[in-house]
Amino acid sequence: MVSTRSISVTPGSLTYSDLPWIIEHREDRCTLCGRCTSVCPKEAIHLSHMRQRVPKLDVFSKKRGSDYRNFTGIRQRTTMANSCIGCGMCSMVCPNDAIVAVPGTNENRTLFFENQKGEPNKRGGRRNEQGATLLDRIMFNRISMLTDPALDAGRHEFSITTTLGRVLSPEDYLDHKINGGWIPPTREIFPFVIGSMSFGALSPNMWLGLLQGVAYCNEVLGIPVVMCTGEGGCPPWVLRSPYLKYIILQIASGYFGWDEIIRAIPEMQCDPAAIEIKYGQGAKPGDGGLLMWYKVSKLIARLRGVPEGVDLPSPPVHQTLYSIEESVMKMIQTLSTAFNHKVPVYPKISASTSAKSVLNNLVRNPYAAGLMVDGIDGGTGAAYNVSLDATGHPVASCIRECYLDLAAQGMQNEIPIFAAGGIGKNGNVAQNGMALIMLGASGVHIGKYIMQATAGCLGNEKNRCNVCNVGICPKGITSQNPKLYRRLDPDLVAERVADTFMSIKTEVKKIMAPLGRSQSLPIGMSDALGIADKDAAERLEIKYVC
Amino acid sequence: MCRLALKTANETFSPYEVLTAMEAMKEGYDGSGLGLLLRGIEFEDFKYNPRFPILSGIAHTEKAWQHLTSYMEDRGYELKYDHRYHMGPNLIKAEDRFRYFLRAYRMPERFRDKGAEEREEEMMKTRLALRKIGEVHNDLTIFSFWPDVVMIKEVGWPMQVGDALCLHDGQIKSRVCMAQGRQNTNYGINLYACHPFFIQGIATMTNGENTAFVPIKEWLLGKKFPGYVGYHSDSEVFAHILHYTLKQLKLPLEAYKHVITPLSTTELEKHPQGDFLKGLRDVCRRLIIDGPNAVIGTLPDETCLLVMDQKKLRPAIVGGHEGTWAIASEICGVDAMIPDRDPTLDFQPMREHTVIVPPDRKELTIWSQHDPFPLPQAA
Numbered sequence: 001m002v003s004t005r006s007i008s009v010t011p012g013s014l015t016y017s018d019l020p021w022i023i024e025h026r027e028d029r030c031t032l033c034g035r036c037t038s039v040c041p042k043e044a045i046h047l048s049h050m051r052q053r054v055p056k057l058d059v060f061s062k063k064r065g066s067d068y069r070n071f072t073g074i075r076q077r078t079t080m081a082n083s084c085i086g087c088g089m090c091s092m093v094c095p096n097d098a099i100v101a102v103p104g105t106n107e108n109r110t111l112f113f114e115n116q117k118g119e120p121n122k123r124g125g126r127r128n129e130q131g132a133t134l135l136d137r138i139m140f141n142r143i144s145m146l147t148d149p150a151l152d153a154g155r156h157e158f159s160i161t162t163t164l165g166r167v168l169s170p171e172d173y174l175d176h177k178i179n180g181g182w183i184p185p186t187r188e189i190f191p192f193v194i195g196s197m198s199f200g201a202l203s204p205n206m207w208l209g210l211l212q213g214v215a216y217c218n219e220v221l222g223i224p225v226v227m228c229t230g231e232g233g234c235p236p237w238v239l240r241s242p243y244l245k246y247i248i249l250q251i252a253s254g255y256f257g258w259d260e261i262i263r264a265i266p267e268m269q270c271d272p273a274a275i276e277i278k279y280g281q282g283a284k285p286g287d288g289g290l291l292m293w294y295k296v297s298k299l300i301a302r303l304r305g306v307p308e309g310v311d312l313p314s315p316p317v318h319q320t321l322y323s324i325e326e327s328v329m330k331m332i333q334t335l336s337t338a339f340n341h342k343v344p345v346y347p348k349i350s351a352s353t354s355a356k357s358v359l360n361n362l363v364r365n366p367y368a369a370g371l372m373v374d375g376i377d378g379g380t381g382a383a384y385n386v387s388l389d390a391t392g393h394p395v396a397s398c399i400r401e402c403y404l405d406l407a408a409q410g411m412q413n414e415i416p417i418f419a420a421g422g423i424g425k426n427g428n429v430a431q432n433g434m435a436l437i438m439l440g441a442s443g444v445h446i447g448k449y450i451m452q453a454t455a456g457c458l459g460n461e462k463n464r465c466n467v468c469n470v471g472i473c474p475k476g477i478t479s480q481n482p483k484l485y486r487r488l489d490p491d492l493v494a495e496r497v498a499d500t501f502m503s504i505k506t507e508v509k510k511i512m513a514p515l516g517r518s519q520s521l522p523i524g525m526s527d528a529l530g531i532a533d534k535d536a537a538e539r540l541e542i543k544y545v546c
Numbered sequence: 547m548c549r550l551a552l553k554t555a556n557e558t559f560s561p562y563e564v565l566t567a568m569e570a571m572k573e574g575y576d577g578s579g580l581g582l583l584l585r586g587i588e589f590e591d592f593k594y595n596p597r598f599p600i601l602s603g604i605a606h607t608e609k610a611w612q613h614l615t616s617y618m619e620d621r622g623y624e625l626k627y628d629h630r631y632h633m634g635p636n637l638i639k640a641e642d643r644f645r646y647f648l649r650a651y652r653m654p655e656r657f658r659d660k661g662a663e664e665r666e667e668e669m670m671k672t673r674l675a676l677r678k679i680g681e682v683h684n685d686l687t688i689f690s691f692w693p694d695v696v697m698i699k700e701v702g703w704p705m706q707v708g709d710a711l712c713l714h715d716g717q718i719k720s721r722v723c724m725a726q727g728r729q730n731t732n733y734g735i736n737l738y739a740c741h742p743f744f745i746q747g748i749a750t751m752t753n754g755e756n757t758a759f760v761p762i763k764e765w766l767l768g769k770k771f772p773g774y775v776g777y778h779s780d781s782e783v784f785a786h787i788l789h790y791t792l793k794q795l796k797l798p799l800e801a802y803k804h805v806i807t808p809l810s811t812t813e814l815e816k817h818p819q820g821d822f823l824k825g826l827r828d829v830c831r832r833l834i835i836d837g838p839n840a841v842i843g844t845l846p847d848e849t850c851l852l853v854m855d856q857k858k859l860r861p862a863i864v865g866g867h868e869g870t871w872a873i874a875s876e877i878c879g880v881d882a883m884i885p886d887r888d889p890t891l892d893f894q895p896m897r898e899h900t901v902i903v904p905p906d907r908k909e910l911t912i913w914s915q916h917d918p919f920p921l922p923q924a925a
Contacts, residue, residue, distance in 0.1 A: 412761075
């Protein structure tokens with residue numbers, strides 16, 4: 001039957017209340033300056049002509065009627081391509097508090113239409129799951145009381161660095177020292193590492209701001225923060241600068257950016273902090289990196305050695321991956337050799353029930369400098385929504401299992417385990433990180449938190465913004481469009497990096513002091529942890545408290 | 547907190563002297579227990595050959611006592627001397643004390659020509675096997691099995707325990723005596739939790755709590771060394787770390803301080819052997835202690851040592867004169883043990899110090915962590 005066209009409603013038609021975010025606009029405050037419409041990354045709002053009836057009452061002639069007024073106001077678009085993402089840029093730029101985006105309280109019908117042209121929803125951000133995470137619920141409860149009074153976080157000396165790199169057993173160390181054997185390189189770093197966010201995913205200004213901040217933390221504040229590049233190389237000038245020592249270079253299955261790195265090796269002034277080989281990522285386990293065409297600018301294309309404006313999906317596995325022994329062992333060894341065995345090389349994998357087998361393989365590889373495990377709550381610049389939301393493994397139990405496995409072999413000091421994925425998701429970055437450290441991690445990587453804390457990333461677990469993948473980041477953090485990223489002042493980002501790490505350092509001391517710990521990072525100090533959840537306590541082998 | 551006292555002298559003395567020092571420091575502990583370790587033993591009624599290992603412990607029942615004697619016979623040990631304490635009446639609160647024993651044995655024939663390492667391993671294994679037997683019915687407690695070492699642990703006030711076992715009457719004398727005046731109350735009350743802790747001739751006692759106990763314990767357990775067991779007390783790891791440093795890594799005594807409280811990176815950068823020590827700190831990172839501690843230890847050659855935690859949060863003082871030295875938590879403790887010394891020469895170690903009383907007892911060695919490390923390979 002031919003459908004009637006008298007009502008302009010199609011299967012895909014939506015109205016405001018169907019959208020996840022609804023624009024509330026106050027016409028009485030609007031001065032039509034146009035700032036909101038021009039800043040909106042989705043063109044979700046537009047100036048529109050509207051007509052209003054004005055009642056007309058002529059008292060003397062006792063006549064009633066209507067007058068009409070035409071005016072220009074703001075309207076929200078209801079198409080999928082232009083649905084509001086709730087970033088709130090409109091409110092931020094409005095000089096008159098005339099506009100705000102509020103979360104729609106109705107069912108979110110856009111969820112059924114996130115497949116336009118047969119393409120499933122892709123986005124940036126994290127798993128959209130709200131509420132306190134397991135890490136948020138862990139308490140530090142072995143408080144030093146009268147037997148060993150608590151320390152003073154403000155006045156006592158604290159040693160809060162961790163070791164990145166393979167550590168020999170004491171017996172082997174002495175043997176190698178006496179007989180001239182190889183002693184694997186290690187780095188003494190701050191246990192909160194800026195996690196891998198690539199030069200393609202982040203804008204040049206964001207990258208510069210982070211690097212400036214990291215250099216300031218190291219050189220002025222004495223906090224040895226390091227940051228990881230993610231896949232996609234590193235700006236050539238950084239490779240040849242003394243700042244390279246603060247950088248962990250990542251190699252992943254696309255090998256993007258490594259031509260530049262290899263060419264720069266002879267000209268490097270110092271060694272990089274480490275090399276991270278990415279085999280998996282918590283946000284999209286079993287899937288390769290993804291840089292969508294929107295973000296492949298001229299600069300990025302040059303750095304990665306690809307044409308401009310093409311999608312850059314990395315394969316899910318490294319091309320040489322036939323078996324863990326061959327690929328992982330050889331790749332680690334090759335990269336270690338490339339840097340003269342003076343740089344720690346470690347793999348990054350997604351948290352998974354199979355993480356322990358990877359770990360046990362690394363234990364037997366003398367070149368493996370550690371293991372980084374990224375949990376399901378990890379962030380990403382671009383991934384399929386289904387991977388983000390549903391694929392993966394929480395990080396806490398995975399880290400705990402790996403640690404206990406190492407402890408059973410007496411190897412827990414030899415291969416440091418780093419954890420990532422959802423640390424600071426609800427702002428409790430130091431608490432989350434220290435909980436993981438006491439469960440057995442040697443340190444943690446934080447990416448999304450850093451974007452939120454240092455550059456004001458607007459993304460959240462209500463799917464706010466989360467458009468990092470398409471290069472329209474309204475803050476200019478994850479865009480390659482100069483019109484957008486020049487909004488971000490690198491100096492201000494650097495200042496926030498310093499603020500953030502100073503504050504984490506103080507909070508770490510505030511956690512350690514009551515536990516009576518100051519001499520070394522309390523890695524594996526599980527006797528200090530408690531949780532009011534019997535199942536979690538049993539699984540993590542920590543105390544159940546209530 | 548608890549109080550510690552140690553006396554070492556060229557001439558043997560009664561352990562009661564050290565108990566008087568404990569009495570002088572009585573305000574500092576709760577009378578929940580006493581631990582004593584004696585070295586350089588002299589029995590009043592037996593000419594003791596210091597090659598014979600002495601088994602120290604408590605049999606809580608007659609059955610356990612029979613178990614013990616027959617086990618030792620079966621293992622091939624020949625009893626040379628069985629010490630009987632002159633027991634004071636009703637001074638021990640605990641009721642299940644069938645017999646406090648000190649028994650000197652001759653090693654089994656098969657060890658006659660064996661090297662020191664094998665004999666030491668055998669003695670430790672024997673001690674652990676007996677301890678295991680005792681744990682089945684909780685009726686046998688074994689403190690030590692080592693030549694020239696006697697250990698006593700009991701619940702109660704030190705003086706009271708001393709009176710109960712008539713330690714004042716000169717039946718046992720020694721050249722070294724260490725005493726600690728409190729049960730480990732951080733964890734459960736247990737005779738094994740009482741200091742000093744002993745492993746293969748090495749003994750330590752500590753005050754204060756080691757907050758890094760659990761990760762250190764897990765690491766030591768992972769070493770799968772048969773003697774690294776127990777851990778009824780957080781302080782037991784101090785003895786095991788000392789054992790690991792000296793016996794497993796074969797490092798000199800001075801390395802102990804670098805293992806438990808390493809210097810910071812900035813300090814190590816100025817250190818003549820900073821590179822070696824930074825590496826040592828990394829590989830022994832899991833053995834870094836934490837919390838307020840003063841650690842007093844003794845070695846088989848009668849060397850005594852005292853080290854502080856990195857912040858020096860617990861008191862300890864050493865004083866004496868050639869031939870006789872005392873270490874105690876408080877000055878009044880040293881006064882009680884060596885009243886005739888020059889107190890102006892007393893020394894309170896700081897965070898970087900290791901005080902060593904060498905076996906000749908001529909003078910103290912005060913070694914600072916900032917000093918070069920006495921190890922040829924490290925240079």
